[in-house]
Amino acid sequence: xxxLRRTTRxxxxxxxxxxxxxxGSEHPVAIQTMCMGKTxxxxxxxxxxxxxxxxxxxxxxLAMPSFDAAxxxxxxxxxxxxxxxADIHFDPRLAIAALDYGADKIRINPGxxxxxxxxxxxxxxxxxxxxxxxxxVNAGSLEKDLWEKHGAPTAEALAESALRxxxxxxxxxxxxxxxxxxxxxxxxxxxxxxxxxxxxxxVPLHLGVTHAGLLIPGTVKNALGIGTLLMQxxxxxxxxxxxxxxxxxxxxxxxxxxxxxLYSKEPDIIACPTCGRIEVDLPKMVHEVExxxxxxxxxxxxAVMGCVVNSVGEAKESxxxxxxxxxxxxxxxxxxxxxxNVPEAELVPExxxxxxxxx
Amino acid sequence: xxxLRRTTRxxxxxxxxxxxxxxGSEHPVAIQTMCMGKTxxxxxxxxxxxxxxxxxxxxxxLAMPSFDAAxxxxxxxxxxxxxxxADIHFDPRLAIAALDYGADKIRINPGxxxxxxxxxxxxxxxxxxxxxxxxxVNAGSLEKDLWEKHGAPTAEALAESALRxxxxxxxxxxxxxxxxxxxxxxxxxxxxxxxxxxxxxxVPLHLGVTHAGLLIPGTVKNALGIGTLLMQxxxxxxxxxxxxxxxxxxxxxxxxxxxxxLYSKEPDIIACPTCGRIEVDLPKMVHEVExxxxxxxxxxxxAVMGCVVNSVGEAKESxxxxxxxxxxxxxxxxxxxxxxNVPEAELVPExxxxxxxxx
Numbered sequence: 013x014x015x016l017r018r019t020t021r022x023x024x025x026x027x028x029x030x031x032x033x034x035x036g037s038e039h040p041v042a043i044q045t046m047c048m049g050k051t052x053x054x055x056x057x058x059x060x061x062x063x064x065x066x067x068x069x070x071x072x073x074l075a076m077p078s079f080d081a082a083x084x085x086x087x088x089x090x091x092x093x094x095x096x097x098a099d100i101h102f103d104p105r106l107a108i109a110a111l112d113y114g115a116d117k118i119r120i121n122p123g124x125x126x127x128x129x130x131x132x133x134x135x136x137x138x139x140x141x142x143x144x145x146x147x148x149v150n151a152g153s154l155e156k157d158l159w160e161k162h163g164a165p166t167a168e169a170l171a172e173s174a175l176r177x178x179x180x181x182x183x184x185x186x187x188x189x190x191x192x193x194x195x196x197x198x199x200x201x202x203x204x205x206x207x208x209x210x211x212x213x214x215v216p217l218h219l220g221v222t223h224a225g226l227l228i229p230g231t232v233k234n235a236l237g238i239g240t241l242l243m244q245x246x247x248x249x250x251x252x253x254x255x256x257x258x259x260x261x262x263x264x265x266x267x268x269x270x271x272x273x274l275y276s277k278e279p280d281i282i283a284c285p286t287c288g289r290i291e292v293d294l295p296k297m298v299h300e301v302e303x304x305x306x307x308x309x310x311x312x313x314x315a316v317m318g319c320v321v322n323s324v325g326e327a328k329e330s331x332x333x334x335x336x337x338x339x340x341x342x343x344x345x346x347x348x349x350x351x352x353n354v355p356e357a358e359l360v361p362e363x364x365x366x367x368x369x370x371x
Numbered sequence: 372x373x374x375l376r377r378t379t380r381x382x383x384x385x386x387x388x389x390x391x392x393x394x395g396s397e398h399p400v401a402i403q404t405m406c407m408g409k410t411x412x413x414x415x416x417x418x419x420x421x422x423x424x425x426x427x428x429x430x431x432x433l434a435m436p437s438f439d440a441a442x443x444x445x446x447x448x449x450x451x452x453x454x455x456x457a458d459i460h461f462d463p464r465l466a467i468a469a470l471d472y473g474a475d476k477i478r479i480n481p482g483x484x485x486x487x488x489x490x491x492x493x494x495x496x497x498x499x500x501x502x503x504x505x506x507x508v509n510a511g512s513l514e515k516d517l518w519e520k521h522g523a524p525t526a527e528a529l530a531e532s533a534l535r536x537x538x539x540x541x542x543x544x545x546x547x548x549x550x551x552x553x554x555x556x557x558x559x560x561x562x563x564x565x566x567x568x569x570x571x572x573x574v575p576l577h578l579g580v581t582h583a584g585l586l587i588p589g590t591v592k593n594a595l596g597i598g599t600l601l602m603q604x605x606x607x608x609x610x611x612x613x614x615x616x617x618x619x620x621x622x623x624x625x626x627x628x629x630x631x632x633l634y635s636k637e638p639d640i641i642a643c644p645t646c647g648r649i650e651v652d653l654p655k656m657v658h659e660v661e662x663x664x665x666x667x668x669x670x671x672x673x674a675v676m677g678c679v680v681n682s683v684g685e686a687k688e689s690x691x692x693x694x695x696x697x698x699x700x701x702x703x704x705x706x707x708x709x710x711x712n713v714p715e716a717e718l719v720p721e722x723x724x725x726x727x728x729x730x
Contacts, residue, residue, distance in 0.1 A: 015558075196641045196674075198598075198602075198630045198631065199374075199602060199631065199632070202602070223641045223642055223674070223676070224642075225640060225641065225642045225657070226642065226654070226657060226658075226661075227586075227587075228586075228590060228619065228622045228623055228626050229626040229629065229630070229640075230642075231587060231590040231591060231594065231626075232590060232594040232598070232623060232626035232627050232630055233594075233626070233630045235590065235591040235592075235594035235595045235598070236594045236595060236598035236599070236602075236627070236630055236631075239557075239591070239594070239595035239598075239599070240595070240598070240599050240602065243557075243558060243561070243595075243599065255642045255653060255654050255657060256654070260587065263587050264587055264591060267587050267588040267591035267592070268591050268595070270588070271557045271588070271591055271592045271595055272557065272558065272595075273558070281584060281588075282555045282582045282584065283582055283583075283584045283585065283589075283614045294614060295585065295614050295615070298584070298585060298614060299585075302585075315555075315582070317582070
């Protein structure tokens with residue numbers, strides 16, 4: 013079962029071909045996160061970016077609350093290969109500054125600009141700099157007339173707002189943008205993106221759930237909101253916003269893409285939940301396999317199973333598998349038994365050896 | 372946006388009306404988890420059950436690998452108000468023993484029984500004891516003829532297997548059951564349940580993803596698989612299987628239900644992700660609010676926001692909200708400003724006071 017992506021044009025983030033990221037249906041879904049520290053703290057921001065750069069993050073966003081933050085952009089950009097997105101809110105002059113200082117992309121919620129007359133200037137500058145823009149819509153930035161028309165920031169209202177801004181920006185002759193339509197209510201967020209996609213356009217979409225919460229509720233909301241849309245082929249770049257470390261945000265994004273077969277840089281490890289049937293230290297084994305295979309950068313499926321109940325059948329579904337019984341187990345390769353009666357302590361090393369040989 | 376549940380009959384779990392759980396579209400979606408320890412260790416199992424009993428778990432499942440495990444059922448049952456599900460695999464004699472020892476429900480994968488002729492005996496005994504059954508289907512238990520017909524444990528094959536067992540069990544005159552159709556591949560699992568539901572029947576469904584993995588990937592897969600179906604009205608009881616503590620499993624289930632407006636026992640807390648704009652210790656604040664409101668047992672929405680950018684608009688969407696600025700913030704009640712300029716240290720206590728008064 014493979015996912016047919018909604019056809020979109022490509023948004024190019026970054027002018028240097030060696031470090032640009034292409035967002036749209038012809039390219040892998042790009043993962044983003046947003047630094048938690050102050051952008052003005054250049055060293056701290058670089059250190060934070062480095063924690064996710066090799067983990068699979070494709071694009072990094074920075075808060076842009078001041079002109080000093082904008083001035084930090086070239087210093088930060090010099091130390092990372094990830095394209096930089098400047099996150100702008102009320103003050104369009106900060107958008108201009110960020111573009112002047114080399115932001116590869118700016119994120120704006122036009123509905124939040126204190127002076128809408130700046131919008132044209134921002135778009136024109138982005139065009140001139142060949143920068144990308146994310147046009148964001150959410151309940152907080154919904155225009156008053158739409159709020160009144162719909163009575164609340166409904167999915168319909170949010171989609172209508174997004175389509176309005178798209179028309180406006182395209183009227184200015186600008187095409188290099190993506191759109192986000194976020195809500196902290198998962199069903200509203202899902203329906204809003206569906207409505208936008210159904211309206212008929214080829215604008216690439218950035219998916220996210222606002223204010224998702226701490227690790228577990230945040231992971232749940234992001235997986236559900238972002239994943240539901242991706243399963244329907246909607247979405248070209250994603251961010252899982254979670255009130256936790258940004259490493260977790262990237263891990264959640266990767267897990268979402270992996271669970272849908274949309275991630276091609278790493279192995280997908282299938283583990284059974286532990287239960288009273290288990291005779292081995294499964295979480296330890298799973299961690300070991302994860303650690304040991306992280307460098308593979310290949311989309312192989314590895315099953316790590318703690319008992320024989322489901323193992324035999326399900327191991328056949330993975331390229332590589334351990335099916336562990338009491339103090340010993342079996343290795344499978346491409347659904348066939350490869351080696352039986354492997355002692356528990358040798359299971360993971362033997363699996364790794366097999367993967368090294370065959371993958 | 373409220374979810375219209377697929378109409379099902381009711382499966383009654385437990386014979387004592389004071390402690391039975393009703394599963395079906397006329398009742399709240401029930402949360403289950405499965406003890407990790409050995410069922411034979413009665414004290415340990417009771418202690419494990421207690422960690423989730425007050426947390427919102429409705430039904431508890433126990434591994435049933437031996438007759439000693441079956442003998443433990445009445446001892447464990449005496450110390451919990453949760454209905455007990457005995458998890459049976461290859462040996463149907465353990466199903467008979469579990470029912471004899473008072474299991475409120477048994478979970479069987481008929482495709483796994485080493486001797487299918489026992490099935491009728493198991494069903495007849497469950498009927499006599501007024502026990503419930505979960506009939507499980509997954510890749511590991513898929514019948515050989517269906518595997519050959521479909522070439523793999525596809526969604527179609529799994530749904531066909533489930534419908535076959537439903538016909539067989541109903542032919543025996545048994546109705547008090549739910550069905551699960553699990554896969555470790557989220558899109559396959561989702562499609563299998565959709566196919567079963569579309570086949571036209573009123574059998575309640577137990578939702579789960581097999582071998583989902585460690586906390587983050589496991590939470591992602593469960594949220595996506597279970598949540599997607601619940602959003603479509605499919606599913607009457609759920610278990611999030613995660614290679615971690617069972618408390619986490621229950622938390623994930625609750626988060627899934629909350630994010631879809633299907634959980635009515637606790638407040639729903641909306642928090643913004645932290646970013647460079649934030650001037651307060653938001654995770655700490657969210658934790659404090661969570662801890663302090665856990666006893667409420669009411670479905671109020673509480674927003675905890677770390678900056679003014681999205682706060683004003685989005686706080687209006689929640690019954691209660693903190694919108695925090697630099698070292699101080701504002702309280703909102705039902706979308707209206709309730710109190711401005713509250714010093715940071717007093718924000719949470721003031722919010723709690725307001726909730727105590729109004730909720």
